[in-house]
Amino acid sequence: MTERNKFISKKQAEESRRGFLKTVTGVLGSLLGLIVAIPFLDALGIGGKKGAGHFARVASVHSLPSGNPKDVSFQDMSQDAYIRQMVTRDVWTIKHSEQDVTVFSPICPHLGCRYNWHADKNEFICPCHGSVFNKEGKVLAGPAPRPLDTLPKHIVNGDLEVKWERFQVGIPQKKVVS
Amino acid sequence: MHWLQERWPVKEVFRLAMEEDIPGGPRYSYSVGSSLLFIFGLQVVSGIWQLFYYVPTIDHAYNSVNYLRLEVPFGWLIHGIHYWGAQAMIILVALHMVRVFIWGAYKRPRELTWLMGVVLLLLTLGLSFTGALLPWDEKGYFAAEVGTSIAGTVPLVGNWIKGLLRGGASMDQLTLSRFFITHVAILPGLLMMFIGVHVIAFRKQGSVGPWKESKRQTSGPFWPDQVYKDMVVISVLFLILLGLIVFVRAPITGPADPIDTTYQPKPEWNFLFLYQALKAFKGAWEPVGTVGLPLLGILLLILVPFVDRKLRRNPAKRPVAMALLGVAAASIITLTITGYLSHPGQSAAGTSGSSGGSSQQAAPADTTHSVDPPGGQLSANAKQGKQLFNSLGCVGCHTVNGQGGKVGPNLSNEGNRGRSRSWLISQIQNPKVHDQSTVMPSFSGQTQQHVEDIVDYLLTLKSGPGASGGAGSAPVAGAAADTSALPKSGERKGKPGPAAYMIGNPEHGKQIFTQQCESCHGLHGTDNVPNPGSADGKVPPLNPIDSTLYSRNAQTFVEHIDPIIQHGSMPAGPHPQLHMLPFGDSHSLTQEQIAEVEAYVLQLNGVDRAQITHPGIEPEHFFWGTLALFGLMGLVVAIGMIRRSPTRRH
Numbered sequence: 001m002t003e004r005n006k007f008i009s010k011k012q013a014e015e016s017r018r019g020f021l022k023t024v025t026g027v028l029g030s031l032l033g034l035i036v037a038i039p040f041l042d043a044l045g046i047g048g049k050k051g052a053g054h055f056a057r058v059a060s061v062h063s064l065p066s067g068n069p070k071d072v073s074f075q076d077m078s079q080d081a082y083i084r085q086m087v088t089r090d091v092w093t094i095k096h097s098e099q100d101v102t103v104f105s106p107i108c109p110h111l112g113c114r115y116n117w118h119a120d121k122n123e124f125i126c127p128c129h130g131s132v133f134n135k136e137g138k139v140l141a142g143p144a145p146r147p148l149d150t151l152p153k154h155i156v157n158g159d160l161e162v163k164w165e166r167f168q169v170g171i172p173q174k175k176v177v178s
Numbered sequence: 179m180h181w182l183q184e185r186w187p188v189k190e191v192f193r194l195a196m197e198e199d200i201p202g203g204p205r206y207s208y209s210v211g212s213s214l215l216f217i218f219g220l221q222v223v224s225g226i227w228q229l230f231y232y233v234p235t236i237d238h239a240y241n242s243v244n245y246l247r248l249e250v251p252f253g254w255l256i257h258g259i260h261y262w263g264a265q266a267m268i269i270l271v272a273l274h275m276v277r278v279f280i281w282g283a284y285k286r287p288r289e290l291t292w293l294m295g296v297v298l299l300l301l302t303l304g305l306s307f308t309g310a311l312l313p314w315d316e317k318g319y320f321a322a323e324v325g326t327s328i329a330g331t332v333p334l335v336g337n338w339i340k341g342l343l344r345g346g347a348s349m350d351q352l353t354l355s356r357f358f359i360t361h362v363a364i365l366p367g368l369l370m371m372f373i374g375v376h377v378i379a380f381r382k383q384g385s386v387g388p389w390k391e392s393k394r395q396t397s398g399p400f401w402p403d404q405v406y407k408d409m410v411v412i413s414v415l416f417l418i419l420l421g422l423i424v425f426v427r428a429p430i431t432g433p434a435d436p437i438d439t440t441y442q443p444k445p446e447w448n449f450l451f452l453y454q455a456l457k458a459f460k461g462a463w464e465p466v467g468t469v470g471l472p473l474l475g476i477l478l479l480i481l482v483p484f485v486d487r488k489l490r491r492n493p494a495k496r497p498v499a500m501a502l503l504g505v506a507a508a509s510i511i512t513l514t515i516t517g518y519l520s521h522p523g524q525s526a527a528g529t530s531g532s533s534g535g536s537s538q539q540a541a542p543a544d545t546t547h548s549v550d551p552p553g554g555q556l557s558a559n560a561k562q563g564k565q566l567f568n569s570l571g572c573v574g575c576h577t578v579n580g581q582g583g584k585v586g587p588n589l590s591n592e593g594n595r596g597r598s599r600s601w602l603i604s605q606i607q608n609p610k611v612h613d614q615s616t617v618m619p620s621f622s623g624q625t626q627q628h629v630e631d632i633v634d635y636l637l638t639l640k641s642g643p644g645a646s647g648g649a650g651s652a653p654v655a656g657a658a659a660d661t662s663a664l665p666k667s668g669e670r671k672g673k674p675g676p677a678a679y680m681i682g683n684p685e686h687g688k689q690i691f692t693q694q695c696e697s698c699h700g701l702h703g704t705d706n707v708p709n710p711g712s713a714d715g716k717v718p719p720l721n722p723i724d725s726t727l728y729s730r731n732a733q734t735f736v737e738h739i740d741p742i743i744q745h746g747s748m749p750a751g752p753h754p755q756l757h758m759l760p761f762g763d764s765h766s767l768t769q770e771q772i773a774e775v776e777a778y779v780l781q782l783n784g785v786d787r788a789q790i791t792h793p794g795i796e797p798e799h800f801f802w803g804t805l806a807l808f809g810l811m812g813l814v815v816a817i818g819m820i821r822r823s824p825t826r827r828h
Contacts, residue, residue, distance in 0.1 A: 016822070017822065018402055018403075020818060020819075020822060021402040021403060021405075021406040022402045022406075024406060024409070024815050024818070025402055025405055025406045025409045027811060028409045028410070028412075028413050028811065029409060031413075031807060031808065031811060032412070032413065032416060035416075035804055035807075036220070036223065036259075039251075039252035039255050039256075039794055039795075039800075040223070040224075040227055040252065040255075040256060042251050042252055042794055043227065043230075043250050043251055043252045043253055043255075043256055043794070044227075044230060045251070081231075081242075081245055082238060082241035082242050082244070082245035082679075083238060083241075084676075084679055
């Protein structure tokens, strides 16, 4: 080999050596980065599915007026990540008889506002975008994609008990999210 | 790249940062500094990630940390990286300092780089100290309690410093808030600043390189050669860290409970040498140990490059420097080990108050009395007798030195009543012989030896006349309080209390259990302790616990047993002498203590209170998977290197 050729091949060897080191460094670094990044990003994702809900006592059925909807507030134990505390919630109740009460979630299925009962019009009307529902929860007008969401309920010893659930807004299906 | 280069000075910045010739070539021993930088980066990222979940308030801090660790996918990894990363950082800082010292890289003109390093050391220790308090757990709480009190021993300004650290006189919310901001913003900010100065100063002079002139004939580039070596070291370090995270979980020491005396506080391992050294300075000499020693140490570190002005760097030619290094390292290591092994409060000699903590013996919660007689140890027989007194349920009806029930007479002074051995023996074996109407059960089923041992114990009880129940917290089994409101056993009445939502520490729970529960539920919750008058005649065992209470799911299990501990329970039967006390409602135990006991009861039944409910990927699988990936990578690198080796020609 001539001197010049030796020099060139030495330089090539040097370059390829450097290239090899750079590659390995890059791969190791990326590996480390991914092993940290992927779990960390997953940790920020959607929270885990909530456990089975519980039924909270809302009111005695006897105290509810017959016929027309009544907005009833009640105390409920809320589990919010690591915070457990009593909170006040409310639901719309319609008493048909001492054994039959319809319970609606107070959250409009369109985009999550609170709607109101208008006795003069015999309708539920949501102030945000004008959705209108009848006493059975059916959509009469406005952008609501589905009827009012009913909540699981049972009557125990004359007391109305309700399981608080939230549903995904803006879709035609009634899907529990928490 | 070209597009970028046209707009940003990418190449120039890269060259400035990365192109450096290392005299003597790159070495693995130079990687410690970069490893430190890597770990610090991990700490920043894992720290920020924890902030998505952690809240610095005393009511929620502890639960927020556990929520992250157990219920957030990969939360165990985020928290684990931060915990073990902190330990790693301290070790690496020490290694780095030692490496730099041995190489003499603090000598002119690198003195300021060294000084910046000392500042970084102090900032790192500060981060370690402030971070420990944030979970508001037993260990961190007491470490900060003691640490701030030590700061208070500084002459003249001590109280002011202590008040500044605590945000007041006591350890409370304001303390947590300022430790939080210090740990999360102030110290990291300073650290980043000083790292910048440290690295820039280092780059100006470049690596100091080998001390032997012969080894300095060649040189090698920082990029990519040293960076490659650094990356290998960092990868190995990361795998070690991951192994620790997965197989040696960061401890859960239980929620901070300032009134609890059963926990033995000790500092984090990296402060153990100070803790141990402090014991040599008693009374008025204390400030010398708490303030003088550390200041002296720091001063010495600062002075190193100014005292040692010779430019010689070969360690073999610097005997004094190397000897001092050896002495310092040996003393710190020795002190750390002895500090780790020590158990103050058990030794006869008094220790300085700040090294605090109570005895590890099963002392009752009321610390003004001790079940041990004053002055003198119990004989072996009496010790056994005391054990039996507890496990057979005697303490359920009889009070001894403030602890126990009120169904039968107080026995605290029994040794002085002039009763003969045979009287006591027959009282235990057949109480109706002395009193026809007694409700004391007969213990005739016990062996003669056991009865003799109990009598031996009783005869040591000489606390003097008028001995009666001690202050407050001893529970009263059986007795005087109105028991009609208690739920009947088998009734699931009452809601779980806050304790059910705190993760306790089963080791600590065991200590509380020994004091408060063993007398009725027996040693380790197994013995069938008699409960005369109850339907099945026995106190229910906790190990194994009734199958309707048991659950494999820790949270469910705890929610079953918590109402019973909180609100008490009355066993079925005509006239049960013992019933479960309402430890929560009566405040005999704090919610934190109940949480600890619950963790222990779960442990007795093979359930881990600190179950990871949402791991993301199971920790062990994650570890082996990562190891496999790196192993594969290592294999590829090895093959690549073999193929490239000069003996193989293409």
